[in-house]
Amino acid sequence: MAAGWGLLGVVVTTALLPAPAAAHGLVGRSDLPLPDWLFAWGASIVLIVSFVGLTLGWREVRLEGYRWRALGHGLNAAVTGLAARLGAGAAGVLLLGFVVWTGIDGVDAPDRNFSITFVFVTFWLGLVVLSVLFGDVFRAFNPWRAIAHVVARGFSLAVGRRQTAPLAYPERLGRWPAVVGLVGFVFLELVWGQTGFATSGVTPATLATATVLYSLYTFVAMGLFGIERWIDRGETFSQYFAMFASLSVFEVRDGRLGRRPALAGATTWARPAGSLALVLVAIGATTFDGAQEGVLEGPISSTFQSLTDAGLAPLTALRLTSSLYLAAALAAVAAIFWGGIYGMKIVDGRRRALELGRKFAHAFIPIALAYLVAHYFSLVVYQEQAQFTFLLSDPFGDGSDWFGTAGSGIDYGLIGATAIWYVQFGAIIVGHVLALALGHDRALALWKDPRTAAYSQVWMLATMVFFSVLGLYLLSQANA
Amino acid sequence: MTPVIAHAGHWLPYVIPAAVVLIAVTIATIRERRRQDDDEDSPGGPAAP
Numbered sequence: 001m002a003a004g005w006g007l008l009g010v011v012v013t014t015a016l017l018p019a020p021a022a023a024h025g026l027v028g029r030s031d032l033p034l035p036d037w038l039f040a041w042g043a044s045i046v047l048i049v050s051f052v053g054l055t056l057g058w059r060e061v062r063l064e065g066y067r068w069r070a071l072g073h074g075l076n077a078a079v080t081g082l083a084a085r086l087g088a089g090a091a092g093v094l095l096l097g098f099v100v101w102t103g104i105d106g107v108d109a110p111d112r113n114f115s116i117t118f119v120f121v122t123f124w125l126g127l128v129v130l131s132v133l134f135g136d137v138f139r140a141f142n143p144w145r146a147i148a149h150v151v152a153r154g155f156s157l158a159v160g161r162r163q164t165a166p167l168a169y170p171e172r173l174g175r176w177p178a179v180v181g182l183v184g185f186v187f188l189e190l191v192w193g194q195t196g197f198a199t200s201g202v203t204p205a206t207l208a209t210a211t212v213l214y215s216l217y218t219f220v221a222m223g224l225f226g227i228e229r230w231i232d233r234g235e236t237f238s239q240y241f242a243m244f245a246s247l248s249v250f251e252v253r254d255g256r257l258g259r260r261p262a263l264a265g266a267t268t269w270a271r272p273a274g275s276l277a278l279v280l281v282a283i284g285a286t287t288f289d290g291a292q293e294g295v296l297e298g299p300i301s302s303t304f305q306s307l308t309d310a311g312l313a314p315l316t317a318l319r320l321t322s323s324l325y326l327a328a329a330l331a332a333v334a335a336i337f338w339g340g341i342y343g344m345k346i347v348d349g350r351r352r353a354l355e356l357g358r359k360f361a362h363a364f365i366p367i368a369l370a371y372l373v374a375h376y377f378s379l380v381v382y383q384e385q386a387q388f389t390f391l392l393s394d395p396f397g398d399g400s401d402w403f404g405t406a407g408s409g410i411d412y413g414l415i416g417a418t419a420i421w422y423v424q425f426g427a428i429i430v431g432h433v434l435a436l437a438l439g440h441d442r443a444l445a446l447w448k449d450p451r452t453a454a455y456s457q458v459w460m461l462a463t464m465v466f467f468s469v470l471g472l473y474l475l476s477q478a479n480a
Numbered sequence: 481m482t483p484v485i486a487h488a489g490h491w492l493p494y495v496i497p498a499a500v501v502l503i504a505v506t507i508a509t510i511r512e513r514r515r516q517d518d519d520e521d522s523p524g525g526p527a528a529p
Contacts, residue, residue: 037493
């Protein structure tokens with residue numbers, strides 16, 4: 001405990017020293033009352049205070065072994081009844097088909113084609129928010145699951161008996177297929193389609209092709225291992241959104257909607273193999289995206305130049321460069337994580353690092369969420385205006401005006417740069433404090449002695465400070 | 481001067497809190513580990529939690 005107060009004292013004292021020269025200004029945020037780096041110091045102080053508060057006030061396990069309570073029949077019937085399930089499944093299938101259709105038949109311009117904004121913003125980012133708020137909603141809307149169930153039901157009716165999966169899903173594979181899929185999606189979005197300083201963006205046609213290929217792959221995997229088994233382990237988007245849904249207060253159990261304490265679902269989420277990798281890839285991908293717009297812009301440019309000087313074609317050089325830096329970002333995030341875990345191992349040398357890593361993987365889900373909100377908040381605010389106005393009325397970009405909103409545009413004045421910065425800062429703070437709480441609860445469950453639990457968590461605190469400072473630094477540089 | 485050093489004014493203020501916390505955490509851990517080792521080496525064995 002003394003360690004926590006000591007840390008607080010040192011950081012506060014350091015914060016009162018004269019400001020370092022050349023503190024980096026944030027463009028468009030000249031009205032910020034403090035230099036941007038001071039927000040990183042503030043975040044560190046908040047985390048230290050939170051750590052002390054958790055150690056003093058959270059003395060017993062609260063989240064592990066949580067209670068789940070079913071919600072009322074009326075609400076359950078409305079949300080999980082047959083009509084709701086059929087409607088959600090049909091909506092998912094229609095949207096999947098529409099993405100492929102607009103991707104193939106629509107204009108090539110990514111900003112005027114429904115498919116690109118829908119997949120990379122509404123689906124990829126919007127569903128994360130919905131998952132945290134309402135639970136695993138993607139499961140209900142999952143188009144591949146809906147199609148597979150209809151086909152399986154039809155097949156069973158035709159042959160007169162229920163079919164079983166020909167292969168048992170190897171448990172040791174855990175979530176690794178989903179991890180590979182996530183890396184693939186991130187590669188498509190940030191490497192194949194990145195538009196940093198050369199034109200190589202993902203075209204709607206490329207996205208449609210990728211969607212069809214992924215759909216085929218998913219149907220084959222479901223056919224081999226069973227629909228629900230593949231959804232529960234290998235299907236990338238199901239696992240990605242379920243990871244964030246584990247933070248939600250809502251959970252469907254045996255077909256019934258119920259309530260649980262917030263964050264508690266995360267305590268059981270990370271059990272299958274590959275869960276840790278999924279969380280770290282989620283954090284690493286956002287880290288890379290943030291870094292390539294700011295702190296890595298120079299190094300990427302210089303590596304790209306070296307590769308083109310060596311004779312590589314510009315597009316190949318660009319994608320190779322981005323791949324290298326994406327791998328470096330993933331490695332950096334993993335290094336920070338394992339640094340914290342090995343520090344924890346010093347406190348209790350009897351536990352293996354891999355065991356500790358798996359035990360604390362779930363605590364990093366709020367960080368993945370915080371990074372996502374901080375980095376993409378403004379993108380969602382702006383692009384969703386496009387999604388629900390001109391992209392909705394003119395999804396193919398051919399001049400249609402289905403709902404009379406084709407002439408609308410994006411109001412970039414809807415939210416100011418300063419407000420965006422405060423949302424980003426708030427997201428980073430809240431996400432890391434929640435991560436500390438999850439780690440603290442797990443430590444109490446793991447080490448019955450509160451003192452050892454507290455000392456193990458000083459390393460979680462250090463890791464959280466690293467991630468929050470890194471996140472704020474990347475944001476400040478990306479917006480500089 | 482390398483770009484990293486040239487831009488130290490940008491990243492150094494961010495590194496300071498992380499470095500301070502890392503040093504404090506390392507010291508706290510070493511002290512706690514020593515205490516645990518002392519408890520185990522004492523004639524009465526490890527102290528009850």
